[in-house]
Amino acid sequence: MTTYWCERAWLPDGVADAVRIELDGGKITSVTANAPREGTVLSGLTLPGFVNGHSHAFHRALRGRTHHDRGTFWTWRERMYSLASRLDPDSYYRLARGVYAEMVLAGYTSVGEFHYLHHAPGGKPYAEPNAMGEALRQAARDTGIRLTLLDTCYLAGGIGVEPDEVQRRFSDGSATKWAQRVGELREEETFRVGGAIHSVRAVPEDQLSEVDNGTPADRPLHIHLSEQRAENEQCMAAYHWTPTGLLWDNGVLGERLTAVHATHLTPGDIKWLGEARSRACFCPTTERDLGDGIGPARTLLDAGVRLSLGSDSNAVVDAFEETRALELNERLASEKRGRFTAEELLAAATDHGAIGWDEVGELAPGAGADLVTVGLGSVRTAGIEPSGVVFAASDADVRDVIVAGREIVRDGAHQLIDRPETVLAKEIEALWQS
Secondary structure (H helix, E strand, O other): OOEEEEEEEEEEEEEEEEEEEEOOOOOEEEOOOOOOOOOOOEEEEEEEOOOEHHHHHHHHHHHOOOOOOOOOHHHHHHHHHHHOOOHHHHHHHHHHHHHHHHHHOOEEEEEEEOOOOOOOOOOOOOOOOOHHHHHHHHHHHHHHHEEEEEEOOOOOOOOOOOOOOOOHOOOOOOOHHHHHHHOOOOOOOOOOEEEEOOOOOOHHHHHHHHHHHHOOOOOEEEEEEEEOOOHHHHHHHHHHHHHHHHHHHHOOOOOEEEEEOOOOOOOHHHHHHHOOEEEEEEOOHHHHHHHOOOOHHHHHHOOOOOOEOOOEEOOOOOOHHHHHHHHHHHHHHHHOOOOOOHHHHHHOOOHHHHHOHHHOOOOOOOEEOEEEEEEOOOOOOOOHHHHHHHHHOOOHHHHHHHHHHEEEEOEEEEOOOOOOHHHHHHHHHHHHHH
16 A cells, blocks of 8 residues: 655545545555645645547657648658658667657656557568557556557558558558457556557548457547548548548447547537547647647537547647647637636546546546646746646646556656656657668
8 A cells, every 4th residue: 555645636526635645556545635644745736647648659750850841731741751661660669768758757647659650661561560569568668658559540541542652561451450460469557459540541431340340349449530621621522421421421430439630520520429429639739730720629528529638749748738728729719718627628638538548537546546746836837726737837847647556757757767858869860860
């Protein structure tokens, strides 16, 4: 049994003072407010761990190297493909290890890795068919973060278009072969496996239900959905459906589905997603970096769609920045303030169920023992109301992080990886010089 005494903690019914939290292994066994000081002291405000619901770890190597580019999402994608062509299991492990360490330091305790970089150049499988996924598993294990590998089916270079040289690394040839490869992955305490449809551009209509059926019913299924207007136009031209409508027509919409981005939706799309009780994962820092647009987050929530958040391209890794951007983007789009309550924002930021960890995300008995403590004495957080932390704090204010009962960050320092910034710098330089 491990005991923590929190100066303040954000419990399911609000912020409380002098909270004792007792852990047994990876579970919270008791939570008591106004408790006498005992055990390990966590100074500041303790929150449930944040979830990064959508990540492409290898995109981190693009940070600071594409910001000056003009053009569109599609021209940015060419630079991303150039990077993808350079990675192998060893270099991907080293890069991901630095990226996941950065995430934990920023307050994330779990990550959903939207993983489509499967095979060797030219599409030849590695001797171990899941070598790239196993590299990500090992990187997560070594940095202490929970990982859901959202293994992604990617079969086409566009609607009716064969994969190009780089995209052949992504493809298993069919949804059946994709499911067979994914079926060889084995879960462990902090590693789970879900499924993903890259997009309606990359998975033909006759394969959509195959991916759905090939993903275990108790595991999440994600998809890039309506991120770009061009995607909607191509889908309408080919299928006479919006991307959401195509999923509905093929029986893919449901409670375990998360629509990533969900930026350019029609009223009918929103109705379908709400009726299905699906989720939408917004990635505000990437969506603004790529010029994607602002999705209808408030309207989706009001329609019954559950919201989650992700860092996507990892142009920014800061759980607080993603969380407040959900509200601030809505203010820009609606010209109104107060679109979400602080409680709604925290719920989206800690929805681990979106990536298959339904037991994580609250400071309550029986929940997974993921805790993040934020300092309230920095120049950013001094004098704030505790519930305003989502608007004031940054990743630099994260002091302590506990994942599944294990201390991963203490006093702002990662306990498993020494100087992750050096790890990242070395690997990223090596990749671009290769």
